[in-house]
Amino acid sequence: MPAVVLVGAQWGDEGKGKATDLLGSRVDYVVKFNGGNNAGHTVVIGDEKYALHLLPSGILSPGVVPVIGNGVVVDIDVLFEELDALNSRGVDTSRLLVSSQAHVIAGYHRTLDKVTERFLGKRRIGTTGRGIGPAYADKINRVGLRVADLFDPKILAEKVEGSLDQKNHLLVKVYNRRAVDVAETVDELLAHAERLKPMVANTPLVLDQALDAGKTVLFEAGQATMLDVDHGTYPFVTSSSATAGGAVTGSGIGPTRIDSVIGVIKAYTTRVGEGPFPTELFDEWGEYLLKSGGEYGVTTGRARRCGWYDSVIARYAARINGLTDMVVTKLDVLTGMEKVPVCVAYDVDGTRYDEMPDDQTAFHHAKPIYEELPGWWEDISGARTIEDLPKNAQAYLARLEELSGCRISAVGVGPRRDEIIPVHDLIHGRA
Numbered sequence: 001m002p003a004v005v006l007v008g009a010q011w012g013d014e015g016k017g018k019a020t021d022l023l024g025s026r027v028d029y030v031v032k033f034n035g036g037n038n039a040g041h042t043v044v045i046g047d048e049k050y051a052l053h054l055l056p057s058g059i060l061s062p063g064v065v066p067v068i069g070n071g072v073v074v075d076i077d078v079l080f081e082e083l084d085a086l087n088s089r090g091v092d093t094s095r096l097l098v099s100s101q102a103h104v105i106a107g108y109h110r111t112l113d114k115v116t117e118r119f120l121g122k123r124r125i126g127t128t129g130r131g132i133g134p135a136y137a138d139k140i141n142r143v144g145l146r147v148a149d150l151f152d153p154k155i156l157a158e159k160v161e162g163s164l165d166q167k168n169h170l171l172v173k174v175y176n177r178r179a180v181d182v183a184e185t186v187d188e189l190l191a192h193a194e195r196l197k198p199m200v201a202n203t204p205l206v207l208d209q210a211l212d213a214g215k216t217v218l219f220e221a222g223q224a225t226m227l228d229v230d231h232g233t234y235p236f237v238t239s240s241s242a243t244a245g246g247a248v249t250g251s252g253i254g255p256t257r258i259d260s261v262i263g264v265i266k267a268y269t270t271r272v273g274e275g276p277f278p279t280e281l282f283d284e285w286g287e288y289l290l291k292s293g294g295e296y297g298v299t300t301g302r303a304r305r306c307g308w309y310d311s312v313i314a315r316y317a318a319r320i321n322g323l324t325d326m327v328v329t330k331l332d333v334l335t336g337m338e339k340v341p342v343c344v345a346y347d348v349d350g351t352r353y354d355e356m357p358d359d360q361t362a363f364h365h366a367k368p369i370y371e372e373l374p375g376w377w378e379d380i381s382g383a384r385t386i387e388d389l390p391k392n393a394q395a396y397l398a399r400l401e402e403l404s405g406c407r408i409s410a411v412g413v414g415p416r417r418d419e420i421i422p423v424h425d426l427i428h429g430r431a
Helices: 016-026 076-088 107-123 132-140 147-151 153-174 182-190 193-199 203-212 244-249 284-292 311-321 360-364 391-404
Strands: 003-008 029-032 041-045 048-052 065-068 097-099 217-220 258-266 269-271 305-307 325-329 339-348 351-353 367-374 408-412 420-422
Touching (some): 016 217, 016 325, 016 408, 016 420, 029 203, 065 203, 097 203, 147 153, 153 182, 203 217, 244 258, 284 305, 311 391, 325 391, 391 408
Parallel strands (some): 003 217, 029 065, 065 097, 258 325
Antiparallel strands (some): 269 305, 339 351, 339 367
């Protein structure tokens, strides 16, 4: 022990990879427990930049065992592409474990994802088109494919045929597309079996034994709180549980195993895809945050929507996840502003909301109520303690901590792995 859960506290892209990397030398296992290759982490080590999509970011830390948990949907082509890319750069990927119960993304999942989004038109969700949603839908509908199925050709063929029985009618009769061939799909999947098999393990058992042995296990969420299928801005969400509760179901460990929950949050807010975003900026400041923060998706390259810090969302994330600590990233992007607005509440048709509206319509119409804090002009990238920061930057962080209801335990002041200020120990037992 301990078991530490790391989640995004906004709409994703908060810098979870940087937080994971900060803990890397003290962690024995890093577990990805939800999502697929529809999101990514960027980790900068020296002059090297690594963009990870499906793999846990702990794969870059020597000695750490990276684990893809049962709650993940795995595109095996993407998995091997990422592994090959890292191997070519001298990264040791031999320790990777993949849950035998993780679900597999087949070619027809990607096809359905893309044609469905086009069919929805203005009602589209804004998916990445990588088959994530259809693969999770098959999982819930009990017609999904698991990693373990790839090692039994007969079972695999039966499952592919059962899954495509209805889908081919949909593709041909509704979307005017060619039917997917069962045998061709089975052959494509079986082609991966030999290389994949040595990586496959009973990961819930492995993790339980690791915790019993006193190892430190970090559970790393994909996406973020506001994209969680239950607790996010539904229906503009991902298809999995991206909150701390998902670490339990997505990895197979018991809830009493978890010691602390870290929420990663930007010093401002971004979002990719469709859906409401109360603090979104459509002026020169939105453009400034986009360009200064390099706000382009790791996986898609899409420009992110940008806005000011939203403490209503931060409080919500702290409550839903039971956050014990927050890591604030990209504070350096706000350098050079005379005033920095912070959303402290919402106005919905004349009614003030200090907490997240329970009604999606109300959230859609929410207008931010801002408090302006004094900015700073000094370069903060060299700061390594809170005291190194300008007084106004310190005051900004203190106000975020007060508004968010969770202590700030680390602050990112630049893109490099060493450009971070530790404030409190992120690995600790229950309070």
